[in-house]
Each structure stands twice: as C-alpha cells, then as structure tokens.
Amino acid sequence: MVIVMKAQATEEDIRRVCEAIEQIGFRAHPLSGEGHTTVGITGNRGDAGRGDLETLPGVAEVRRVLKQYKLASRETKPDDTVVRFAGTDATIGGKDLAIVAGPCSVENREQAFELADQIAATGARFFRAAAFNPHASASRGLRVETLKILAEIRERFALLTIAEAVDSETLGLTAEWADIIQIGARNMQNFSLLRMAGRLRKPVLLERGLSATLDEFLMAAEYLMSEGNYQVVLCERGVRTFDSHAGNTLDLSVIPAVRQASHLPILVDPSHGTGRSDSVLPMARAAIACGANGVAVEVRSLPEKTPAGGPGSIDPEQFAQMMHELGQIAPVVGRTLPRETHGGAAAE
Amino acid sequence: MVIVMKAQATEEDIRRVCEAIEQIGFRAHPLSGEGHTTVGITGNRGDAGRGDLETLPGVAEVRRVLKQYKLASRETKPDDTVVRFAGTDATIGGKDLAIVAGPCSVENREQAFELADQIAATGARFFRAAAFNPHASASRGLRVETLKILAEIRERFALLTIAEAVDSETLGLTAEWADIIQIGARNMQNFSLLRMAGRLRKPVLLERGLSATLDEFLMAAEYLMSEGNYQVVLCERGVRTFDSHAGNTLDLSVIPAVRQASHLPILVDPSHGTGRSDSVLPMARAAIACGANGVAVEVRSLPEKTPAGGPGSIDPEQFAQMMHELGQIAPVVGRTLPRETHGGAAAE
C-alpha cells in the first residue's frame, strides 16, 4: 500500500501519516519525489487501517501496489530517484550521466593516483576499486590500507568512491571509508547482507545476479529499502546464457524494463558484463542510448606501465574516447555528461 | 584457405586463380573488397596445392583461415561486405543505416499501401512483410497474392521488399517477387533450405536462431556462401534466456562480436527481439550505438484504424520518432540515415 500525499502537504502532514502507520503496527517509508511525497508501507497484509489513513490531512490517495516489490516500484513512487552526495553536485539518476571508473584492484598507491587523475580529468565523478576481492582473503589490515588510499583519492581528486562489502566486517569498513557501498552480483541474494546494508544511510550500488530475473533484482533492492535505505543504485553487469562469445551476456534489454518498473537509477557495467575490451565502448554507447543512468567501467593503467588488467578493461585513452562518444549520445536521450567540454577536450 | 590478391591484380588474374582452384578439385569464391580481392576456397582439407597457387600472377598471399566458417570470416575478407541493389542507391552494410519496416502481415491492400507510404516518407528503404507466416498453411494462391502486393509497393513507393521463405516452394516464389529473401530464426539450421537459397543470386536476410551461438550463426551464413551466394545480411532478433521481462532477450552484445568476427552486415530487430512496444525505440537506438548496420521493426497502422499488431510493434508516429533519434545517433558511429533531412522533417 502507498499513501500519495498532496503536492501542498506539509512536513507535518507527512510526519503525522508516518506516525499513524507506525501506530497500526506497520513501517512507514516517506519517499520524496519532484512534485509530491509518497509514503510506502511495509509489513502490512491487505488493507488494514486503510480507511483511517485516507482521512488524514495532506493525503491525496491511498493505493494498493500490485508488484511483489513495493518501495522499489514505480507504482509507489512515479518520479525517478536521484541519489545525491552531500557537499558535491554529483548525482546518480539525475540529468547528468554517472560515470564510474577505476582499476580492478588498488595495489599500488602511485598507480592508483595516476589513474584517478586521468579519470577525474575526463569529468567522471566516481572512482571504484574492488577494495575487497571476494575471492581473496585479505587481512583486515590490508583492507583498511586500500580503503585509506580510496579516501586519499576522494580528497585529492574530488572523486566519490565505491568499494565492495561482502559481510558484516567489510560492510562496516566500507561504510566508514567510502561514499558508496557495492553489493556484488554473487551476493545479490545474500539477504542477511542486504538487511545490514539497509540499516545504513549510505548509497548502495546493487549488482544484478548472474541469473537474477528482473523481479528478483528489484526484490533485492526492496530488502535494502524496507530497512530504510532508499539510496539504491542498480547495476546490470551481464547474465548467464548458453552463448560464450563474451564472458557473460550483457542484458541491455533490462534497462527499459527496469526504468518502467522502478524509479531507481540503473548503471551498466560493460567491462564485467562482456569481459571483452573491444566490446566496452560499443556497449557503453548502447547503454546510454537505451536509457541507462550511467556506466561503470574498469580502466587499467597504460600497458607499458602495468600490463595486467581484467579481460574487459580499457586503457585511459579508450576511456577518454568513451567519454567523448557518450557526450555525443547523451543529448539524444535528454542527458548531459558532467563537465562535458572538459571531457571532450581530453578526448582530442 | 584464402588467396589474397594484390591490389593491382587484374580480372584475368583472379579468373586464373579461380580456375586453378577448381582444377585441383575445390571451389573458388572470389570476394571483392574495397581495395583488393580475396578468393576463398571451400572443399579443401589441409594445404593441398598451396604451393602452386602462391606462384600465380596477382597473388599476394595464401593464408589459412582458422575459424570453422571460412567465407563468412573477417580473416578471409577484411573489408565490410556491402549488399547493393541494382537500379537503386540503397545498401546494407555501407555508410547509410538500413532501416527495414513493415507490418506483421499484409492482409489488406489499402492498409499496406498507406503504411508503405508512411514508411517511405521517413527515408526508410526496406519494406518487410511476413508474407508467409510459417505457422499458417496459406494456400499457394494467397501467397502469390501477398507477394504481388509487395511488388506493387516496390513499384509505387520505391521500397525494396523482404519476404520469408520456409521451403523450396516459398523460396521460389520469394526469389521471383521480392528483393530480399528472409530465412527466419526457426529455419536458421534448416541446412536444406540454406543450400537452396545459397544457389540463388538474391540477398538473404538470415535471422539468428533463438539459441544459436555466434559460431553457429556464422556457420549458417557459411552454408549460404559456400553455394556461391555472398549477399548475406545477418539479423539479431533475441535469444532464449531464463528471464521473462521481455519475450526474448535481445543480445546486443553479439553486434560488436559479429563485427569483429565477420565482414557481413548485421541488423537488429527490436520488435521481435523484445516483444515489448515500449522497448523498441530504446533498443533501436542502442543497436545503432553499438554498431549495427540498421534495424528492422514492425510497424502497425494507427490504433484507431486497426488495433491489431504484434506485441513488439510500434505505430507510424513512433516510427518517425525512431528515425529522428537514429538520425542523431548515426554520426556518433560514423553512419548516416538515408534522406536524413526528410526523416527529420517527418518526425516534427
């Protein structure tokens, strides 16, 4: 069930509706949109108490939400969710495309700084490092070390940082040091982790599981939101199919489907989603063309310096080229690239 | 094995090479590219006769082709194949994007004409009608009737026509009346049909099977080409996956993979590939953005006139809007829309 507030409803009206919901034993989720606020309700079965809520001041309408996911549904909140970051003008889900870039792993402070410099120069605003590789059993000390480098990058290059959490310990560390907590594809249905992250008030980048349906993907977001964390960013990064021309099959067709079913922003990761460097630029362009709110790519240092890099990584020159191309596609879909002129310059 | 001819090789040189190949019992396939010609060889095992061929006049190099498909491979022919149509400047695979549009079925002469008029007005050059629905057992008479309407449309609106062939009888009729023969997804591995179509000298639009790997897709093209028909246009129209947010999962990630592996042009059909009208425009934009040579969409008459239409069909207004948007994305990938200004005008 969702309470649609009138456009002129006051903060006080909204508070009173939330209290009324809590009093009848449910949980209230005020979700503010462009024009008006909606209040999602979780924990209820059926229409208990519906009558009373309709008569409260500021209430425009009480509606049932038919989807299994309620708070993540566009039925509950028709306006796009825009995730904002205190002290910056960066957003995910707004008019600006969100560009996330970074290395596979941060092993070397200087290399990470050089890469961050190149990334920031293009206008990208988000730096991601798989701080905690879920495969490796890094010591706590090493993890903190990596997160501190991320924090320095944040300071020096004005980049917002993203790191992955895989359990309660890494969740705590990431929440402390990074701007966005990533929950990876393998943990998309780790409901224990989702609930813990839902209790934080930090944006979460939630990757789609390799065989997650659209409904399961949005239900995972619902776990986060039903605990009160509404700053959820979705990320498509490939699904499992019979084919093997790429590591995974990047499912761009989920983008228009998500945008119709949900108000949450969605990014596309063509690096992990294809595992082919030569597919990253084409698929990044396609992602923006079909309505994604941004892309996340893996950038490696130039080959002569460090040859390594994941199978879907691109080098800084290709990254600058990508920014240039996305800057041209953005206006076709009513979007802009942050610091677009700069980005264009870098690509020359 | 492929014979790479020198740029200055003469027609006579090429003919002599082909004769030499046929004399040692194989089949020669001269494939002319932008700069120079390559001659593919089929039927051979190993390097039989390699030595002799290398010494012929005009031969630059004799190379082995590692892929299972030889003639369809970019190893054999590095230049993009451009399919041309006698008496027109329309192409598939060239600088111009190829836009294919048409109704699910041609049942009504007047409606078909009206739709063809609207399609032609946007600058699109190809009109497709599922003349022979593989599900329906239309009589021969009805089939000829439909094909005659297509031929009239060709005449009156200067549109090139596409119709599907499913067996020897329909193949003969289609070859007689239409400009392009479509072989549908369900028949992608109907090797008997492929071989028959390979013996014709008409362009073939070959749809990817619902669970065809990239290699199987290109092997199906190889069947056509090894019979001497090199005018093959590929078409991605969705694959089978676990997910059901759309009828099929449109696999755009195959586009950059095909373009690397093969010289053949490839179109994307977002109507059948998603089965969702609201996904057609986003996925058409994405298809062009990631390098497809064009799109094929199902257009229905405006609802007030005929409500019916496949689940992924769009109406003429949406089609004009699509043309407008593709016209903006085309230059980002070095392409143009045919009669672009006209297309833009239609969308206003």
Add this chain to the structure above:
Amino acid sequence: MVIVMKAQATEEDIRRVCEAIEQIGFRAHPLSGEGHTTVGITGNRGDAGRGDLETLPGVAEVRRVLKQYKLASRETKPDDTVVRFAGTDATIGGKDLAIVAGPCSVENREQAFELADQIAATGARFFRAAAFNPHASASRGLRVETLKILAEIRERFALLTIAEAVDSETLGLTAEWADIIQIGARNMQNFSLLRMAGRLRKPVLLERGLSATLDEFLMAAEYLMSEGNYQVVLCERGVRTFDSHAGNTLDLSVIPAVRQASHLPILVDPSHGTGRSDSVLPMARAAIACGANGVAVEVRSLPEKTPAGGPGSIDPEQFAQMMHELGQIAPVVGRTLPRETHGGAAAE
C-alpha cells in the same frame, strides 16, 4: 474441442461423428484408446456446432481442450498412445521399453551388419542411422545406397529402422525405405517439413529442439497430428543452458512433465543429449527410472576396428551392459525389456 465416445460406441457411431464434424467445416481426428475412442477436432474456433454433436449416438461428452495443443494433449486422449508396427510385436509406448541403437553413420555395409547383429542380440528392436547427415550434402545416389543397407538390416536382423528426413526429397525416400521417420532437433520448428510428414502414415520420431519449451515441443507434434499422422514419438536429446560440463544439458525433468501433459510416448537420447560417453549409461538408467518409454543411443563398433564415433557413443559391450541394467530398472516402473532373458545373457 474433443468428442468423448461412449465405451460401447460402434465404428459406425464414430464414423457418423466424424462426418458431422467435417460437414460443419472442421477436421475430425478419431483417436482410439484402450477403453474408448475420442475424436479431436481441429480448425474450429469456439464452440460452433457443439450442440448438435452432443446428441449423436455413441457420444458421451463434448469437452473443450484448454491447452494450445489439442490432439497431442492428454486432455483429448487420456490413454497412452502405443505406436505399433505391422507384422511385428514391437511397440513404442507400450509395456515394453523401446530401445533404439545404431551408428552415427552407415558408411560401411559390413560394419553396419556386424553392429546390427550385436544390437539385435541384446533384444533391442530399433536400428537408427543418421542416413542423411543434415550437415553433409550427400548425393541422392548415396542416400538411396544408405537406405538400402538399412532395408537389408531390417530384413536380416528383424530390426525396425529409423532414418532422418530434412526436406521433401529426403522425406519421400525415408518414408519409402525406413520404418520410422526422424525429424531432428534443428528441424523441430520447420513447420513445412512437419506438415509434409503429417500427411504420411508412417511413425515419426520428433526430437526436441535445443531451446524448445515443453509447449513448443508438443505444438510441433500437433502440426504432425493435425494433418492426420497420430503416430508420433517424442525424443528428449538435451537443451541449451549456461553450463558446459556436457555438450548439452539432458533435461530428464521434462519426462514426467510430458507424460502428464500428453499421451504421446517419449524416448531419451543420452548419447546426443550429453555428448559424453561416460554419462550414457547413468543417464539411460535415469531416463527409464523417471518414466521414459525407452532410450536411443549411438553405438560404435569396437575401437580396435573403427576408432571413430560421436562424442557420446558407447561400444557394443557397454550397450549390452546398459540393456542388462535397464532390464533391472524396468520392473520398478512397471515396464519390461523385450526378450529380457536374452538381453541378460548378452551382458554376462
């Protein structure tokens, strides 16, 4: 719609019902079961003429069939279909398990005879050879040659023969020379071929396509049946999934689902369905254990004689061992192996 005849309905009653159906413009399909006959109706939409039919002599009930496939549905015909072969006591779909065995291809008359001898000795009743490899473009002469060898095997070893048809020409030849016409996985949705085979009165072995859903599989059978050929045997031989531990993923879970949805018999081909010789015996046992009506396996001559054989082929000793094991599992599911003692003896 289906007409259920009374148990005591006469041939004359049934004929009159069929005539009445044809008179109102539909097609009647008398399907005789154990106890009573049902008459399926195709070509109708809605309940046209229902009233009249109900009053005819011998009619017990007129029912609507909800599934998309009508004649293939167990709603239409509750009893299992048993395919019989004139002049023999062999059946598919009856109490006896149907065991189909044979080489990948018949290239050598003597080897084929030796193999047929070994197969017949175990009690198996069906000999299959991929007479027409759909990949190869064998000449008509070679095809007839192969079919003649099959016919000799039929004569000499009292084995019923199976060969594949891929188009009108091979369909005619196969119908002439073999006992069962196979329509392979790649042609499961070759509706033109299905309709042609439906007009014959020869049993058809219809393989499931690599990405065919249960409904599509039974709809393919419906194409055959709606033309009047009710002797359809289904065959599961692996589907496409993300995994690659085997060539395909043999979907045994479709067996109980088919047996509930349809009255048609179903075989399992663990040779092509797994592509792993070491999986053939375990999966053959499992197929019988979950209710399949038999198995089809590829048997190669013993290695010292001809090393070749498909990736999922077994040798004659393994085949005899398989027969021995199936003979032990058969009674658990209420089945028998033909000439069981003989089969047991061969395995010693």
Add this chain to the structure above:
Amino acid sequence: MVIVMKAQATEEDIRRVCEAIEQIGFRAHPLSGEGHTTVGITGNRGDAGRGDLETLPGVAEVRRVLKQYKLASRETKPDDTVVRFAGTDATIGGKDLAIVAGPCSVENREQAFELADQIAATGARFFRAAAFNPHASASRGLRVETLKILAEIRERFALLTIAEAVDSETLGLTAEWADIIQIGARNMQNFSLLRMAGRLRKPVLLERGLSATLDEFLMAAEYLMSEGNYQVVLCERGVRTFDSHAGNTLDLSVIPAVRQASHLPILVDPSHGTGRSDSVLPMARAAIACGANGVAVEVRSLPEKTPAGGPGSIDPEQFAQMMHELGQIAPVVGRTLPRETHGGAAAE
C-alpha cells in the same frame, strides 16, 4: 600439488610430510581414503619445494593437479569421500543411500514430531528443516526455539539434523545445535560464509547455485575444504534455463559429471529442483539410477492436517512409496537403503 602417500605410510610419515609442507609456507590437507592417504597442498604456486617432498619417508609420488579446484578434485583423492557421524552408523557417500526429509519450516512442535516419526519409520536418517528461512527476518529467539525442536527430534527419533546458515550468527547457532550445516543455493558464492564454515569441523551440505557451472560448484566446495573442513556434501537442486515446465530445471546430468570430477558425495533435491509434487518421485528414482548418493525431499503433513507445503512437497504416503521404489533401484547401482526391510514394510 598433491602428495600421494604409500599404502604402508605411518601416521608419523604423514605428520612429517604435513610439517614439511607448512615449513615451506603452504598448507597441508591430509585426506585419508580407503587404501592410502593423499596430502593436498594449498597456497602454492608452481612446484616450489617439490624435490624435497618427494624424498620424505612414506611418499609414493608428488603430482600436480590440473583442475582449478584441488582438494575437491578426484585427481587429489581418488577414493569416494564418506561423511560419517559420530555415535551413529549413518553415512553420506558410502554404500547406504542418504535420505534427507523434512518440512519446509518447523512451526509447530507436535506436527514436526509426527512428521519426524513418519520419516524415521521409513529408514531415512536425516531430518532437514529450513530453520532459518533466508527470506524471513526471524528473531534470534525464534531461531533458537526452532533449533531446539530439531535437537529434540534428534534425541527422540535418532535422526541427524540439517539446518541452514546464512551469516555468521546463524552459522554459530546451527553449528551448535544441528548435525549438518546447509549452505543454500543463494549463498553458494558467499565466499565470506564459505570460509567461516570451512573453519568449523561440522559437515556442510552445499547447494549448487541456480546458475553455477560444475567448476564453480566445486570451487565453492574448495573454499570450504581449503580452510580444513573436508566433510562436504554437494546437493543439486535445479538450475535456471529458458524453460518453465518446472520451477527450475533439475540437472541430473551433473551427477555423473560430479562423480567423475570429484570424490565428494552428491545428493539431489527433486522437491526444490522441480517445484512440482508430481515430479518428485520420478526424479528421485532417476537421481539414484544415475549415481547420486541420496536424495533430499520436502515432506508435508497429510493434507487433512495442514494443507500448506511448498510446491514440490510430497506427503508421508508418497514418501514411503518413494523409499520403497528407491530400495528397488539401489541394488542396480550397487547401493543399499538403510534398514531396507523396514523401509519396504512401511510402504506396504
């Protein structure tokens, strides 16, 4: 790398080899089989120190293991692993089939007891309850309550108990109260949880993820084993495919593949693996017929008492029938049902 000890190697020899491995900085994993012990080595790259190890007393051979998973591989340990339970003669992986049964959830003490009684009466030795539904956020109190009921069932009916762990808290509770810790399909790649469970010395039932390849499945087992927990039982419970005739597609073809690649036992769960009650018995029979070490099924109380039950649950009568049928199939594959006569009696 793996050290194969001689059959006559002493405990002292094995200890000395392990010490030598640890001294060069790696981890030693002594895995005792039927005839002789092998010592797996993890943490090594290449053949460091190989020479020294070969000369130690009792060492027969030093071999490289080619698979990505080392300890889970049959290359490392050729003999089947048999998981044993102190104070009982129950095993998983031995000659006896392991039969796991239980309700979807334990909500009612009396009902759980009645069901446990019925299960124990058939000879089944393992009782499983989804003590912690990963979807539900049960309080710690409620969880302990459920686990205590399991402990009572263990006491009263001599059944070994299985419960699921989803995070560090539930892992601790389950290890304390249950005999086997289940790690569910959604957590198969929750590497943090796998490592924690690997540090315990309790058997783990590891479910295959819905889109896990065979290699990923065995790598998940490797995570557990590389922490020193070698008592791993695998469980196939369906994978994601394009088809929907069942909730999931139970992949029985993975059973022979696992048994060839690994020494670990594997069970099949046809209840969750098909989601169809009418498929449970056929697929349970097939699982045993193709070599699984046992089955895990969901049993509901008889309908008149509690109508609810998962979509793939069977009732106690069907369960007894299943035991009867498995008792007949077991000897075909060289297995036995525990307390077979009793099981047979119960089915009468």
